[in-house]
Amino acid sequence: MRVRVPAKVNLHLSVGDLRPDGYHDLVTVFHAVDVFDEVVVSAAPRSSVRTVDGAGGGAVPGVPAGPRNLAGAAARLLAKECGRSGSTGPVAIEIIKNIPVAGGMAGGSADAAAALVGCAALWGLDLTRDQLAEFARRLGADVPFALTGGTAVGTGRGDLLSPVLARTPLHWVLAVAGEGLSTPEVFAELDRLRAAGDPPRVAPVQEILAALPSGDPVRIGAALGNDLQAAAVSLRPELRRTLRAGRAAGAVGSVVSGSGPTCAFLCPGPDAAADVAAELAGSGTCRAVRIASGPAPGARLVGSG
């Protein structure tokens, strides 16, 4: 079973205080973009997970091959919970990676969501979207959104979703950094910055929710915001230059995606995105530049047999 699954950017992310369970309450607006990983799940004599680079087919540094890979964890969870209702068994999982690793674009969560969809199909499990979402939630805060895609508000840990009807395509340029950032470290840095003196918080979510139906990139660009941006920039001060370079190149909005370090630049249209990408690529402020658009659909079977 071959499943295609999108990356996300957070158009809005407001972070509440640290909870006793180590998480923070969030209000976020997820937006899936057309940068896709593919996850191929096949019955095999022994379970395994292998990741290859979608661009060159080589190895992908930073992605665990063993039991810590979230796609393998997803297959194990499904086998454990549904073993009695279908023919579960060992699976070979191949991940074709295009989503930047540890980039704030939820690539690991995407692979987990794709593995849930692929294994459910392979094993003939008759699961509803709600049942899949419940398994997804147990794997990580970002996993349920990778199932649904589109644009959605996330509350709680970010895992309680309600869809946002905003279908006008948005055109993005993504600046990918040379080295990823650890999500728990970025949340911890925000706690530290707040203990030392509250950094400014993002505007209420209503601002972006009011802007989205207009489809107007200038209005939407002005409403982008992320409480984790200050923490990501504190850990990686060079992101300031990246953000400045994208705006100087003509982007109408900029935001660090999730816990970073990927920076997302909203552009007025596809031609402007090509111009911003070219200028940003020449600025020397990031490792790679991608053009993307959203909203993209969530995890979907694209082939079988």
Ligand SMILES: C[C@@](CO)(OP(=O)(O)O)[C@H](O)COP(=O)(O)OP(=O)(O)OC[C@H]1O[C@@H](n2ccc(N)nc2=O)[C@H](O)[C@@H]1O
């Ligand atoms: C920050 C966000 C924004 O969308 O995305 P990324 O930047 O990772 O893509 C997410 O909240 C990341 O979700 P996800 O990566 O699934 O998080 P999890 O694996 O569940 O949690 C990893 C760790 O991040 C911290 N965490 C995560 C979510 C949350 N609401 N509060 C937290 O404090 C906790 O320290 C937790 O142990």
Ligand SMILES: Nc1ncnc2c1ncn2[C@@H]1O[C@H](COP(=O)(O)OP(=O)(O)O)[C@@H](O)[C@H]1O
């Ligand atoms: N299938 C996977 N793809 C990428 N990373 C994974 C995967 N499974 C586990 N991980 C771990 O999750 C961490 C976070 O990766 P990722 O989901 O790409 O970024 P982010 O949390 O910033 O959105 C990685 O550093 C890696 O150790």
